[in-house]
Amino acid sequence: MISVVSDKLNIELDAFIRSVSINKSSPHSLLIGAGASITSGIPSASNCIWQWKRDIFLTKNQGLGDQFNNITLPHIQQRIQEWLDYEGEYPESGADEEYSFYIEKCYPIPRDRRRYFQSIIENKKPYIGYQLLALLAGAGVVQSVWTTNFDGLVAKAALNSALVTPIEVGLDSIDRIERIYTRGELLCVSLHGDYRYDALKNTENELQVQDRKLRLALINHLKTHNLIVSGYSGRDHSVMAALEEAYSYSGEGRLYWCGVEESEPNEVVSRLIKKARENGREAYFISTSGFDDLMSRLATHCLESVWNDKVNELTKEFSLNKVSPSFSIDSTKIGSIVKSNVFPIDIPTEVLQFSAPLLKGAGTWQKVMELINKKNVVAVPFKGQILALGLVDELRDVFREYVDSEIVRTPISSRELSYEDGVIISLLTSALVKSVVQSNTHLCTDGRNLIWDSTVSHQERIQGQYFNVHEGVLLYIRQIKGKHYVILKPTIKGSTINGEELSVEVSKELKRSVLQKQYNQKFNAALMKWRSKIISEKSVRSYDFPAGCGSTFKFHIKPAPLYAKLTSSSGRNEITVPPSMEKYISLSGMHFNEPKLLFSSHSGQAGVKETHPIRGVLHNRPYDFSITQSAVAREITIGVICPEADSGKVSSYFGNIHMRRKPETNTEYLMEFPGFMQAFGTAIDIPQPNQNNWFYCDEPTKFMDQKHGAIELARHICDALDRLNINSAPNVVVIYIPARWRIWEKYNDIGERFDLHDYIKAYCIQRGIATQFLREETLRKPQQCQIMWWLSLSFYVKAGRTPWILDSLDRDTAFMGIGYSVDTSASKGNQIILGCSHLYSSNGLGLRYKLSKIEEPIFRGKNPYMSQNDARRMGESVRQLFYESLSRLPRRVVIHKRTPFQKEEKEGLLQGLAGIENIDMIEINIESAQRYVSSVMKHDGTFVEDGFPIRRATSIILENQKALLWVHGTTEAIISNRKYYQGKSRIPAPLVIKRHHGNSSLSTIAREILGLSKMNWNTFDLYTKLPATIQSSNEIAKIGSLLERFGPMSYDYRLFI
Template structure:
């Protein structure tokens, strides 16, 4: 059971504040509640709950019922003892603290990324993706050096009114940009696209064949206008592909079109971005949407790094890979998209997020519809037959990519693996010696406070729990802090990405497999660095499940399913 205090934001008349205002106020209050302040808030509630001074209090719920549920709350916290191979000698615990230790854990090291060196003759290593690019070259720089892909040709779709402004903005990506105030301990100077990635970016002029002018929608109605605008954008993309054949297409979206991004009714949901993406995915076209507000963003160094990475990756390039994962292992993330308006047998799409190799590289993946879904609450699950077909698909995809079966397959999913799924997947993956099925989810109500030793006693730390901290709860369940403080950027200073409140751990529950916890957790940390759509040090979830639900959502709009495979970069 979790007791979670809630904030209620009211105006001067006692009325509840609008949702957007409430979110902003909550963010302002709770966003700055760091590790020490969070612990102080917990102590304040502890004083409220145990005002009588007793170490234990018994509560009844509901309070006025003759058959109420009774539960006991202890005043003392629960501690987890964390070991680390790279830190100071272990701290000796006093008897009073030692009796409160209920769990054991370990702090794992930050995974290392591989890049190409400047001469394209070998690999260079770094934990920081931006620093790795700046000091070295992208992992596939050797292909550029050999002339196999000597430039990146960009196509642009833009309304006539913003053409000159957008052209000037895109040409600015060839220039240096210093960081502003945001994130100075992480962000490095942007050196210009060609210097950063070692490859020219060909940006068309508004009068060139690589620049398509998108006509303005005639309807201002959100329903009709959204569909009309989507068709006009698609028509412009088709014209570009026929006349210019760019490696990727950038679609500029001005603020005046914001009411036409999509609509939702009782029977239909339409998202312009997803509709255009789905159309292009089926034709192998990479797309990047750029909203007008991005041009006014004050932190243009961040914008240029993030957008330049998207343009590099969507041209089917590889910026970095992982050093440490097992080359004989394949990783798979499962995601689902539910369309309640679709007929039975076609209303659940399985997004088999592309298979990842042992180096974290995304391989081809395939989308399919679940024929006989099993619903438990709102969550869809696979029947044994559906799971068997999926297992066969995973096996075939990996064989097509590597010409051999993997020795080990690790499957990640945000919901439990029911018996039908376990049996079907094992049958479909026959020939694979080791199969792991891991439920990966974030429990935002579960928080731990980091402690340090000061003057011979424990006190709250200023920084939160360290990234890589792994705590075993029982034989099947563990907590892994993928998000947390780290010294991976600078060994002398700690860095906390986002700098908001304290991080929640990932809850990992094993439904099948025998790999040790340290291996499983280290793989999760590594895969959290393999989302090529961001220059963050990591994402809060591993790439396998971070992208799978999004892929399934866009994939639900595809007109055909079956043997065709897609590259995940088309969905980014």
């Protein structure tokens, strides 16, 4: 027995599983509520209440249906609740009588209520949790299930299993409750609860008597049976009264109350557990990930091997058994040619290998690098061995104290070359750059992948100081379609005037200053210059390592780079490629059209499509303008927190938001700001100092150190936020940060990091406060037209409004971004890994997100991955979010993340998302090395470099499941026949997209990523460099790590912006 030795109500989930497993011969019963059926497609009681509220609201406010589709979003719920409260005839939010009140208000006719409930349970199939429950019942671990649900899923699962016979007991068959338990049977008892189709107190007296008999049977049952509660909140007074009565008596039966990711039980459950303990009963609260995961854990640990085979059979149908079709290009009409910085190369086919037992453990890599420093060999440690290139005699000399075996040659596999950051690629790249430098006396190298010219190119002034600039190039070895290539990426190397190394910060700023001006033509010139130095212009260039020693380790580089032909979806501007060039074209790609956004017309009655977000708002109206017209959404109210000394200039600055302002720069994209009201069609209320919504923030104590000053400043801001929120609760709170506070915005102490922005965001998210930071330097920037547009958009979005949505391609598709937050300050093995899954609808609207602790993280390098169980749990929680957000499963789900999908992750996600017809798993990253130079065809059929870089929405296929996609690139300007390149910095890096599962075409996947790059409402830019799925999931995970201890609350994702 588990003795009650403390006042702590909780036991850990793993301890609970072991407790049930060791006592599986004892009788166990289950009490389940609506939460157990959500993943089977049946809405929870809370979801039903919000559906009824929404239906009442929409039938009384015609024409607003599109704006209130997703009733799980906090800002939608808030707007509906505000209307209900304003009407004055509805219960307060969260009141006990909400369920019965709203179902009768929505459907006053009893037969309509019955029809409603029948409609939500029709054709629903029991999901994996119910199926595993049937296995537990068949094995005798669970003998009875008691429930207030009327979906019949327990009995359905039992019948489908063919392992156990359900004995259904209800108000119309109460005599069965006395039946003696027989192995192979499962007692399924339906309790009426406070409300089914009518309130219990309003039912016929006979039914009330029958229900009382059932509850008395439950009370007697629990004297001898352990009870596991799952998916049940404890809101039903009649059932809770029966449980309190049951545990008012002594008995053998334990109580295990399983909550869903709650660190502590709620007040009602806590009271029940304490009452049970007061009467000598054992009672515990367990935090779980939900009913399905609970049944999975119990089935895994409590069933014998013969039963575990049946568990495996249940999940086998979700395994990876589909081969994805290859990416392909549909059109054959060539519109342009682009040139890469990728050159064919023949590389060594083998490496040297030997054992060095003393070179093991922590610090091995660093020790090997020290040994080979300034030596004519390259080497890396790998799985207890040393891999190397060089002369055997020299290797023996360098590692003479460590060599413990013969030095042998071992072949390089294709798989080893596919890892771009693997040890083999690192070894070969190091050998190549050393060989190149040994063959060119004026070149230098860092020994890894950087080569630079020892001659100073010019001097550049940074922060008032001059620095030497050396032309440089980065080398990368890659495998594409089974062939090998070396990539030359021009860069620079800086030094002081005296030739000394630069700090990381200065070096970064120097590169930014020099390279941002290296546009398409200049990049090509730099590339060709390095080609002539390292390769040649016409013939193959060979290097051996070590150079000039007759080594067998040879590299042969061809002079012609890879070219790609691009087709156009429109077929316009078709060109003919000269035969002399065709032999160099080995890649194919396509250019897609710019995705369109959807806005509202001025009448609010129709949608208007537009590619340019500012033009869409300015020439039309925001997408949700119909809400403004209906007066459901009133003016946007702003609160301000500001030090008193700065209040005058901050107040004066806010006056600009009502004024017209022409663009000072970026005129090919920006449009005149007309003032907030004229742009968005709704009023905004910004207070003056000393008014209700303006609160002063105290300054940190003078001369306080960085850490304590930061903590004190955070406390002052939080105090002001609390006072402001209690006083008036504005839609958005602006927090002004003067330049003198910069020292206190961040600190990094031993084992502790602090970021003022993230800390305040986390504090406000828990309280539902939308915030906008405004820094002093923003007031002084010359680009005030742009700032007014961006600031206004921030106010509009954070007030819960919708400026635009994506004109979706497939309305039965949903998107999911996965991000991680890793506690890098903790020691390895003690890091808390927080995973975030953020859902998006087909039109790019952010839906619900789920934060969850990764229980069994797998680290490969610095990147965390999920175990199969973690991935399954994430999939199951997302499945539940889909039902809560969309009331159904979408036909297709596209999952985006920044790291590869490991086999375990794919298996787990497919199991958790069972029932979804098509699942695409797409890895998305910014390509670090490959660049392409845009060109134009002259009248004589030759090509020259374009003045602008490659166009946005261009994609090039690299492998069967891998392609490049330019989310960043040249687009059309607002001025006719002009081009626009956002940011105007160097040439754009493409995204590399890799499909790990699914069968959607490249065209579909690329268009979706391009569209989602326009759905970051934190900017009025034409696009962001990553899709919103990737950006939001990682941002939520980062700030969410500060919320990890607060349980499973899901906040409005706009609060994270």
